[in-house]
Amino acid sequence: MVAAAAFVGLVLGVGALVLSLALLSGFQAHVRTRLAEEAPHVLVAPAGRPDFTAAEGAAAKLALLDGVVSVTPVVRGRGWITARGQAVPAVLVGREQRDGIRLDPAQARQLSILAGEDVTIVSSRTRLSPLGPVPLTASIRVTEVAALATGRKQPEAVLPAGMARRLFGLPEGGATGFELRLSDPEAAPAMALAVREALGAETTATTTWQEANRPLLLALRLERVAIFATVFLVVIVAGLNLAATSAVLAATRRGDAAVLTVLGASPRLLGRIFLFAGLLLGFAGTLAGLGLGFVLAVVLDATHAIPLPAELFALAHVPFRPAARDLLAVGAFSLVWSFVSSFVPARMAARVDVTEALRAG
Amino acid sequence: MPGEPLLVAESLARGFGEGEGRLELFSALSLTLGAGEAVAIVGPSGCGKSSLLHLLAGLDRPDAGRVLVDGKDWASLAPEPKARWRGEAVGFVFQMHHLLPELTAEENVALPLLLAGVADSAARAQARELLARVGLVRQATSLPRILSGGERQRVAIARAVVRRPRLLLCDEPTGSLDAAHAADVLDLLLGTARERAGALLLVTHDPGVAARCGTVLTLSSGGLVPA
Ligand SMILES: Nc1ncnc2c1ncn2[C@@H]1O[C@H](COP(=O)(O)OP(=O)(O)O)[C@@H](O)[C@H]1O
Ligand SMILES: [Mg+2]
Numbered sequence: 001m002v003a004a005a006a007f008v009g010l011v012l013g014v015g016a017l018v019l020s021l022a023l024l025s026g027f028q029a030h031v032r033t034r035l036a037e038e039a040p041h042v043l044v045a046p047a048g049r050p051d052f053t054a055a056e057g058a059a060a061k062l063a064l065l066d067g068v069v070s071v072t073p074v075v076r077g078r079g080w081i082t083a084r085g086q087a088v089p090a091v092l093v094g095r096e097q098r099d100g101i102r103l104d105p106a107q108a109r110q111l112s113i114l115a116g117e118d119v120t121i122v123s124s125r126t127r128l129s130p131l132g133p134v135p136l137t138a139s140i141r142v143t144e145v146a147a148l149a150t151g152r153k154q155p156e157a158v159l160p161a162g163m164a165r166r167l168f169g170l171p172e173g174g175a176t177g178f179e180l181r182l183s184d185p186e187a188a189p190a191m192a193l194a195v196r197e198a199l200g201a202e203t204t205a206t207t208t209w210q211e212a213n214r215p216l217l218l219a220l221r222l223e224r225v226a227i228f229a230t231v232f233l234v235v236i237v238a239g240l241n242l243a244a245t246s247a248v249l250a251a252t253r254r255g256d257a258a259v260l261t262v263l264g265a266s267p268r269l270l271g272r273i274f275l276f277a278g279l280l281l282g283f284a285g286t287l288a289g290l291g292l293g294f295v296l297a298v299v300l301d302a303t304h305a306i307p308l309p310a311e312l313f314a315l316a317h318v319p320f321r322p323a324a325r326d327l328l329a330v331g332a333f334s335l336v337w338s339f340v341s342s343f344v345p346a347r348m349a350a351r352v353d354v355t356e357a358l359r360a361g
Numbered sequence: 362m363p364g365e366p367l368l369v370a371e372s373l374a375r376g377f378g379e380g381e382g383r384l385e386l387f388s389a390l391s392l393t394l395g396a397g398e399a400v401a402i403v404g405p406s407g408c409g410k411s412s413l414l415h416l417l418a419g420l421d422r423p424d425a426g427r428v429l430v431d432g433k434d435w436a437s438l439a440p441e442p443k444a445r446w447r448g449e450a451v452g453f454v455f456q457m458h459h460l461l462p463e464l465t466a467e468e469n470v471a472l473p474l475l476l477a478g479v480a481d482s483a484a485r486a487q488a489r490e491l492l493a494r495v496g497l498v499r500q501a502t503s504l505p506r507i508l509s510g511g512e513r514q515r516v517a518i519a520r521a522v523v524r525r526p527r528l529l530l531c532d533e534p535t536g537s538l539d540a541a542h543a544a545d546v547l548d549l550l551l552g553t554a555r556e557r558a559g560a561l562l563l564v565t566h567d568p569g570v571a572a573r574c575g576t577v578l579t580l581s582s583g584g585l586v587p588a
């Protein structure tokens with residue numbers, strides 16, 4: 001019964017560790033994939049000048065780079081979105097092949113506006129009128145209200161590139177930057193170098209998706225370390241539990257230890273027998289815990305057992321992804337700890353006072 | 362070595378406790394046991410019979426004196442050789458069978474062989490052979506808890522003699538048995554000892570059991586005296 005309790009404790013500890021790490025891996029993999037999916041892999045911006053002109057042929061040069069899947073010219077600027085007398089400042093991003101404007105849910109909420117309604121965009125640029133300088137404006141229908149990739153500091157509104165050029169006074173074919181998507185998102189840093197080489201290092205600035213999301217990625221890594229440390233404590237406690245159990249086992253089996261001595265077992269052999277018993281318990285508990293955690297993670301993930309409020313998380317359920325690396329680390333730690341935990345009780349058993357034990361039993 | 366006694370105890374002293382509460386069991390106990398001898402030790406409960414057996418088996422250290430089994434002094438042996446020698450030279454039977462509850466009868470009997478490094482199959486074969494000799498073929502795969510008291514004690518005896526020790530020490534081997542079973546067990550012990558030209562030393566309460574041994578000694582504070 002004591003052994004069973006320690007066994008269950010170890011199974012649960014190891015299982016909890018595996019499950020937490022799977023949860024963490026799931027979330028992190030999700031965030032990373034979404035970042036790589038939605039954020040441009042390399043942002044190309046002009047340096048020391050406001051925009052790229054059509055004459056430069058920058059888009060064509062970028063498209064020629066090996067590993068670039070798509071080049072999207074963007075026209076970026078600041079302004080206000082107004083509707084029904086309300087105005088919110090916004091980062092406005094113009095893209096080709098887009099009708100209407102896409103608003104961020106935060107913007108839509110502030111303006112109390114739904115898809116299908118019209119808004120007026122007010123640029124930070126002005127034109128001269130008989131009445132003096134007046135801001136450039138344009139009216140456009142809201143076609144979509146949706147959040148963009150995680151990791152954006154400010155909400156962005158996306159509108160057609162032509163309108164954006166007019167609002168920000170760019171010539172036809174001009175762009176304030178390019179968004180590159182790559183065949184291998186992880187190759188973004190190398191690509192950024194190639195881009196600066198191709199367009200002129202002096203006049204071109206680049207930002208990779210990793211750079212743009214550095215705080216988020218760092219936070220993910222820290223979170224991992226923190227969870228690891230926290231849940232490791234659970235396994236340590238489970239291991240101590242095992243030590244206590246091994247000690248109780250050694251005490252309750254004192255009689256047996258004495259009988260084995262009488263039958264010719266040396267103290268060293270006795271120690272090994274009890275160490276083996278503890279290890280067996282630790283091994284079985286670790287294995288069962290790994291299995292339990294793994295199966296739970298797979299089942300919880302496959303059955304979408306834990307739903308998330310979609311508006312908040314942009315994914316409908318809690319993802320679990322048990323990683324082989326985590327299973328190995330947890331298993332190894334648990335086994336080593338089981339060994340350490342069984343060691344002292346085994347030595348106790350080896351030093352059993354035979355006459356005492358025989359009198360008691 | 363012919364003529365050499367199997368067991369020699371010289372001027373053994375053993376007591377427990379300190380000062381006022383000190384209990385001196387015996388202070389100058391000597392005993393010699395030769396091959397083929399069977400000796401019974403009797404005495405009131407608490408007089409130190411079990412303590413004496415533990416000293417003789419090298420499980421406990423005397424306050425003074427020494428014990429030699431087949432010429433070897435327990436005190437001169439390091440833990441490892443001591444354990445090896447005990448397994449080889451001494452068979453021990455307890456009042457309570459002290460079988461390991463998780464092991465079958467066969468495994469219990471094979472245990473001393475396994476501890477000595479004999480291969481599993483060979484150890485089991487010898488164990489089965491010995492169980493057959495004590496009339497427990499059918500019970501070989503039974504766990505101790507489903508055996509009767511007499512059967513358990515016979516398994517324990519098989520276990521004690523499976524390595525063919527020349528010295529058999531028994532601590533009230535029939536103490537927990539009824540008369541019929543006790544007679545059985547005693548036959549077995551005496552037979553085994555005689556067969557091997559070994560020596561049998563048994564502690565008992567039972568005058569009937571004692572009477573079947575060649576020599577009966579009474580343990581008192583002075584030592585062993587003929588009954
Ligand atoms: N390890 C010990 N510590 C203290 N007292 C002991 C110990 N072993 C035996 N005794 C005492 O020594 C006496 C003799 O015990 P024991 O040898 O078991 O007697 P017997 O077997 O003759 O009944 C008892 O009073 C017992 O309490
Ligand atoms: Mg006794």
